[in-house]
Amino acid sequence: MxxxxxxxxxxxxxxxxxxxxxxxxxxxQRQSITDSENALVEKALNHPVGTERVEQLVKPGQKVVIVTSDLTRPCPSDVLLPHVIDRLNKAGVNDEDITIVIALGLHRKMTEDELQKAIGKSIYERIRVLNHEVDNTVYVGTTTRGTRVEFFRPVVEADFRICLGNVEFHYFAGFSGGTKAILPGVASAKTIRQNHSHMMEDGAEAASIYDNPVRMDIEEGVSFLGIDFVLNVVVDEHHRVIDAASGDWIKAHRILAERLEKSGIVPIxxxxxxxxxxxxxxxxxxxxxxxxxxxxxxxxxxxxxxxxxxxxxxxxxxxxxxxxxxxxxxxxxxxxxxxxxxxxxxxxxxxxxxxxxxxxxxxxxxxxxxxxxxxxxxxxxxxxxxxxxxxxxxxxxxxxxxxxxxxxxxxxxxxxxxxx
Missing domain, CATH: 3.90.226.30 (LarA, C-terminal domain)
Structure with missing residues (x-):
């Protein structure tokens, strides 16, 4: 045996x-990683894809929202947030102008203890943290596939939006991460339902992006609002960061998706x-x-x-x-x-x-x-x-x-x- x-x-x-x-x-298939988690994150933030560094993009006095994952996702928010917030502070953005929004989609709200554990005690005590509310949304447009797009009001009303997330295979959106922090992450129930209804169509499957009706609808919907900067990571089975990319909300995500496709698909x-x-x-x-x-x-x-x-x-x-x-x-x-x-x-x-x-x-x-x-x-x-x-x-x-x-x-x- x-x-x-x-x-x-x-x-x-x-x-x-x-x-x-x-x-x-x-x-x-994992490549051997010699850098620490923090070194990988810093390297990604120092070399963003398709845009300038986050500290060069944001302006003092802007209201900044950082959208990150809830407890059902292995996104290491407690590792990523200190790096991002440190750069915001150095760019002149004060703590009181930053809000962390937990992208719940239709999942339950996180408790105070869960929030503190997820984002780290020191960050939790400094920065305002909100659970996404599906009933407090603003209409921003309708996609060509007919999805009425509504997003959480504090995210819509922010001057600068940053999205964190982990990239892994998703059975009908192709991959997690990227724009999924916003849709379905901080969308209304109606928006999520209309978008997800495309999962029954051809192309809505794991590792598919370019002809995936769900992914295309997500990205069109998010384009009505826009994301100013993303930081996405790939984690191992111990939830440790083994790869990272930052910058443009499409290009940075695509890089990690392509790398994951090469490492995660195993031939039988x-x-x-x-x-x-x-x-x-x-x-x-x-x-x-x-x-x-x-x-x-x-x-x-x-x-x-x-x-x-x-x-x-x-x-x-x-x-x-x-x-x-x-x-x-x-x-x-x-x-x-x-x-x-x-x-x-x-x-x-x-x-x-x-x-x-x-x-x-x-x-x-x-x-x-x-x-x-x-x-x-x-x-x-x-x-x-x-x-x-x-x-x-x-x-x-x-x-x-x-x-x-x-x-x-x-x-x-x-x-x-x-x-x-």
Whole structure:
């Protein structure tokens, strides 16, 4: 037998798997990094892409908003913010003219303790911090795809906007980071719903940007407002910065997206019977709403009728009331996909995305916390014991089943090799 230790919540879980049929354990391809996190961030800020340094762009007296991620994203705000704020101060911008906005999208508000931990105590005590409010928005325009674009009032009314974020694969927007800090990050519920409805169209998939209808709609919507400067990073499984880029809100993001595509896509020789996947631990498995991204990333290398065993602790269970209603509805996967196509519903879109995977492959086995494992989910069979899930999967597919292990499923995009 082979032994693996997979990320699970803020710890790991041990898994024993058969030696026969093992194809490989796949991680994103990481280049050796000799610089510290702070050195990488400083290097990016010293050499912005397509624009001047942030301290050369901002003017004293301007009202500056810094938009950064909430607790569901592994963006190291506590590492990035001191560098940015230091440069703003040196350019003559006072602390009282700076506001940090947490890009929640439709996620829950962060608590005071969570905010302090996320951005760092010293910054939290100095700078005003606001959770984004979906009901306090300003209309800025309508995209050619018909999305009515509304953004959080303090962001719209700022003189200078800076966006922070981490870049990783996103199952229908291509990549996270960049303009996603604004849309959906600080948009109204209506704007988010209209934009995300394009996820059912061709091209809305991981690692796709240039012909991706969701990404194109996002960037058009954000262009009505504009971003003055971005600082984006790529982080490893320990949430440490391993790459960074700053500057123009399109060009800097594209650089990191292209680098991630080269490192994160891993070639697989042939389709597999079973994939063993970890979402990547906290915060990627804080709830099933977030862990779904690992499902979508790794499903493409499964044979029809294959099995996925997903390890995701999900201490906050569903992450969305509407998602819970859909994924516990008792309906068949095909019904959820059909329902979303007929009437797009945020939250329901996650359940439909899982259902699409189930229809193409087969049932998903979720190894999760004991309480959540008692839930009845559409297309998902829950376990609180890894051994039982493994025994069940290999019992159904056979002990000779070909399988691979993906410890960082949300950051890895396996693809079947195509013939030359």
């Amino acid at each position: 082979l032994n693996f230790e997979l990320p699970y919540g803020e710890s790991t879980v041990k898994v024993e798997l058969p030696e026969k049929g093992f194809v490989g354990e796949y991680h994103p 020789e042939e389709p597999l019977d079973i994939v063993i996947v970890s979402a990547g631990g906290y915060p990627k498995d804080i709830n099933l709403y977030q862990a779904q991204k690992a499902i979508d990333n790794c499903a493409g290398v499964l044979k029809p009728g294959g099995r996925m065993i997903l390890f995701a602790e999900c201490p906050e269970k569903y992450g969305s009331k509407t998602f819970k209603e859909w994924i516990t509805s008792g309906k068949k996967p095909a019904e959820l996909v059909k329902g979303l196509k007929e009437n797009f519903v945020l939250g329901g879109h996650k359940a439909a995305a899982i259902s699409k995977v189930v229809l193409k492959t087969s049932e998903i086995f979720l190894v999760t916390n004991k309480e959540f494992a008692e839930e009845k989910l559409v297309g998902i069979r829950c376990f609180d014991n890894p051994t039982e899930a493994v025994k069940e999967a290999f019992g159904e597919k056979g002990m000779n089943a070909k399988y691979a292990v993906f410890p960082l499923g949300a950051s890895t995009l396996p693809k079947i090799k195509r013939g030359e």
